[in-house]
Amino acid sequence: MSLLDREHTIAPPGFNRWLIPPAALAVHLSIGQAYASSVYKTALVTHFDVSLTQIGVIFSIAIVMLGLSAAVMGTWVDRSGPRKAMFVSALFWSSGFLIGSLGIFSNQLWLVYLGYGFIGGIGLGIGYISPVSTLIKWFPDRPGLATGMAIMGFGGGALIASPVSTGLLSFYDPNSGVTGWVASGDAVGKLFLTLGLVYLAFMMFGAFTIRVPAIGWKPAGFDPATVKVKALVTSNHVSAASAIKTRQFWLVWIVLFCNVTAGIGILEQAAPMIQDFFRQPDGQSMVTAAVAGGFVGLLSIANMGGRFVWSSLSDVTGRKNIYMIYLGVGMALYLLLALVGSSTTVVYVTLAFIIISFYGGGFATAPAYLRDLFGTFQVGAIHGRLLTAWAAAGIAGPLIVNGFLDAQGAPGELTAAAYQPALLTMVGLLVVGFIANLLVRPVHTTFHEPPTSRSEDLKITAEV
Amino acid sequence: MKKAQLAVVWALVGIPLLYGVIQTMAKAAALFN
Numbered sequence: 257m258s259l260l261d262r263e264h265t266i267a268p269p270g271f272n273r274w275l276i277p278p279a280a281l282a283v284h285l286s287i288g289q290a291y292a293s294s295v296y297k298t299a300l301v302t303h304f305d306v307s308l309t310q311i312g313v314i315f316s317i318a319i320v321m322l323g324l325s326a327a328v329m330g331t332w333v334d335r336s337g338p339r340k341a342m343f344v345s346a347l348f349w350s351s352g353f354l355i356g357s358l359g360i361f362s363n364q365l366w367l368v369y370l371g372y373g374f375i376g377g378i379g380l381g382i383g384y385i386s387p388v389s390t391l392i393k394w395f396p397d398r399p400g401l402a403t404g405m406a407i408m409g410f411g412g413g414a415l416i417a418s419p420v421s422t423g424l425l426s427f428y429d430p431n432s433g434v435t436g437w438v439a440s441g442d443a444v445g446k447l448f449l450t451l452g453l454v455y456l457a458f459m460m461f462g463a464f465t466i467r468v469p470a471i472g473w474k475p476a477g478f479d480p481a482t483v484k485v486k487a488l489v490t491s492n493h494v495s496a497a498s499a500i501k502t503r504q505f506w507l508v509w510i511v512l513f514c515n516v517t518a519g520i521g522i523l524e525q526a527a528p529m530i531q532d533f534f535r536q537p538d539g540q541s542m543v544t545a546a547v548a549g550g551f552v553g554l555l556s557i558a559n560m561g562g563r564f565v566w567s568s569l570s571d572v573t574g575r576k577n578i579y580m581i582y583l584g585v586g587m588a589l590y591l592l593l594a595l596v597g598s599s600t601t602v603v604y605v606t607l608a609f610i611i612i613s614f615y616g617g618g619f620a621t622a623p624a625y626l627r628d629l630f631g632t633f634q635v636g637a638i639h640g641r642l643l644t645a646w647a648a649a650g651i652a653g654p655l656i657v658n659g660f661l662d663a664q665g666a667p668g669e670l671t672a673a674a675y676q677p678a679l680l681t682m683v684g685l686l687v688v689g690f691i692a693n694l695l696v697r698p699v700h701t702t703f704h705e706p707p708t709s710r711s712e713d714l715k716i717t718a719e720v
Numbered sequence: 721m722k723k724a725q726l727a728v729v730w731a732l733v734g735i736p737l738l739y740g741v742i743q744t745m746a747k748a749a750a751l752f753n
Binding site for chain 1 (some may be wrong): 722725726728730732733734736737739740741743744745747748749750751753
């Protein structure tokens, strides 16, 4: 296992730091498959002869495990280094698929829960945070750009997995040409086997490409003093254990929670929502199911693009200011969506596109915000703990939207007006997030690690 | 050699990502028809 240890991943002099983002992307593009599970959802419902909710539980377990494992394993990831973390993540993620395929072939749903949901979910959590701290250390001059590139992969993974999975299901199922075709369980099992092996290879490529910078390394021409003079950017360091005792951590937690809850509410309901917004008096929607599917695809691009574009821009604007935009402009956009979103499809699509780009941007900018506030010492572990906000938002967002919609009428009969209470609630949430962001101040010096002990920690970390 | 390595590594992640974006854009084109 020594090949995986941090000391074997220290980059030699002259190493090109631009090799690091693709290594991180290899992991995030793989685990981003989690958002493409709708491709085989109906096939699993038919195969196991269970409800959609029972199949949806697979994805829910995976996301809960993502949040939990990122929070619990964050310190281990920071201590062990990115290669070991990516390696372990690859084993978990791949095993999840292989055990899941066994469950499908043997008709045992609990094995899919255990495999893809529980074990795969641990791979998701470790994989998500594994390259973050390393990227920030390689790109002290552009941390937003660096984390944006990697976390963009989590949005992009579904864009790849969705068409590839559809193609593979057709390839594995001899009945794929039949009208109203739903893939067989056998085809989904084979798809899981294929994805498990391909993702294992792809993530291993990332694990064995990644390197950590040598202690004291800095990019050519980079003057750390230029970073230090920016407001809210510390040159000190706070441990993960201390960070969660600070007001700043919980304010950023609220910011992320509010931003994600608002975005997830729209994302989860995207296809029926656009149809409902343009429902005619005769009950028919102007927007067909195919067009609604295209809209969902467009939102995936907004989600991915926002992660890269807005996070990169945060290097120029500063993290606090960019969250002011996500939340402040976001409020105005949600309000417009509620009031004039049904006027034309162009207005609706434009508003939703920008809103979801802010949702993605919020995810990708968070690690750089944490680095500004708490330093680089245990930023991966702190980020892992922050991701519990995502898990909480994943429950709250759909609950809010579905709760309001259930009270307004039955699916297939709703109109734009039915969405107003939910959208206005999201505006209120964004106000809360906006205020929380306004209250973020530099972390008090009492939470800073003593310079000597931190140096020792870093030395030990590097020598393990 | 270093530039070639960089190109290969970026191609390994860039080509699948580009494929995904093109496929999604093609699907999204239905919105504007």
